Amino acid sequence: MLTYETGKFVPSFKTETSGTDITIAAMGLSELALDPATDAVAIVGPSDDFSESEGQLIGAFLRAGSVVLVADDFGSGNSLLESVGAASRFSGKLVIDLSFEKKPQFPVCYDLRVDDLTRNVSLLQLNYPSSITLGAGASGLAFTSSASWLDNNGNGLQDYGEPWGPFPVIAKEQVGQGTLVLLSDPSVLINGMRELLDNARFADNLVSYISSSRTGVFFDESHRTYFDPVTVTTVFTGSVSNHWKGAILVTATLLTLWAVTDFVDRAFAWTVGAFRRMWSYISRRLGFGPKEEPTRQEVDIDALTEEVRRAHPEWREGLIRHVLKERRRHGRFLDRSRERSG
Missing domain, CATH: 3.40.50 (Rossmann fold)
Known part of the structure; x- marks a missing residue:
């Protein structure tokens, strides 16, 4: 840190x-x-x-x-x-x-x-x-x-x-x-x-x-109000049966991770991606998946940004990079959409 x-x-x-x-x-x-x-x-x-x-x-x-x-x-x-x-x-x-x-x-x-x-x-x-x-x-x-x-x-x-x-x-x-x-x-x-x-x-x-x-x-930490999920969960679970305490603790932990980190989002995205890769592999092996197409050639954003800046020095570098990255992101999205529809 x-x-x-x-x-x-x-x-x-x-x-x-x-x-x-x-x-x-x-x-x-x-x-x-x-x-x-x-x-x-x-x-x-x-x-x-x-x-x-x-x-x-x-x-x-x-x-x-x-x-x-x-x-x-x-x-x-x-x-x-x-x-x-x-x-x-x-x-x-x-x-x-x-x-x-x-x-x-x-x-x-x-x-x-x-x-x-x-x-x-x-x-x-x-x-x-x-x-x-x-x-x-x-x-x-x-x-x-x-x-x-x-x-x-x-x-x-x-x-x-x-x-x-x-x-x-x-x-x-x-x-x-x-x-x-x-x-x-x-x-x-x-x-x-x-x-x-x-x-x-x-x-x-x-x-x-x-x-x-x-x-x-x-x-300065004296003006911050901290949320203590352990204390809150302990007080709450003291009033419910033992049958539900484990489920409540797990749920509270997952909610805390989701609220203060991106761990849950990343885990979900990884799981979805792994499932899609597995399904794509099985489909290709069985012969009914989409045919492989030439892969899109990635643009060198740094090189293209420098080229655009030389042509238009009055343009902001951050805006140029943002537009190029958005264009690349949209291209990847369209590729994935075609794969799913194919």
Whole structure:
């Protein structure tokens, strides 16, 4: 994990003792000995509001020249932004985009500005993102497409009066002498999303940026509400018969894996793919499967992108790559459709 590779991340937990019991508790922001010259703070996915005193502490820390990351979508990040005196805000509304992977709630972001955070990044895979309303002194670094909109009423449709994009999803704002980094989709940083498109490169850039020239990076965990499936399941299963407890525990485990990882989706996709390969093999052996056709020659996207950029230097590289990858994906889909219909 990157937190261990850098050697700069400082635990924001403490041990509390009561007789013979030892517990781990999250340290509040007011308990951290923060030095704006050597430290940075990362606040990811906050759900509990920040107090006025916490906002003043982070605000003074930021204005003195530090770096603060706030990654939030539908949580309590705005309460901190208001307290520190930032001009930008999270919209708190879901962004739906017709430039997507699998479904419109999974936008593909290809409109990126040149910055340390976007170095070597052409495409980002988002997952139910919100957006950022830029204030004075803020600059957007990554935007959804012009075919995106804010789903204000949550019905998944583009209704009259709902604003169209593009919307910023990554931004920087100068607050005093410090830099506030804003990200409106914290899920970009989770393990299940890291290997999609260029998310890993962005995560690496983000870690490098907030830890550069600093000896400590503090992660605030005191404003996050954690779901404990073990405790919930234990309490629930205590009221049912032993006959159902095993099934409930297995179901709860699978639901937890499905909610926080892509393990179940990958396992299902692998099972379906294996069944199709087996059926195709049996069909060919029995002689009634579709005849083999010449395979499609894959396009070298890197080479073609470079060729297009030479012809049209004013076009964005991320957009070119996105169009070419979509064309390749659609071609593969048509090939599979022909195989199934053949």
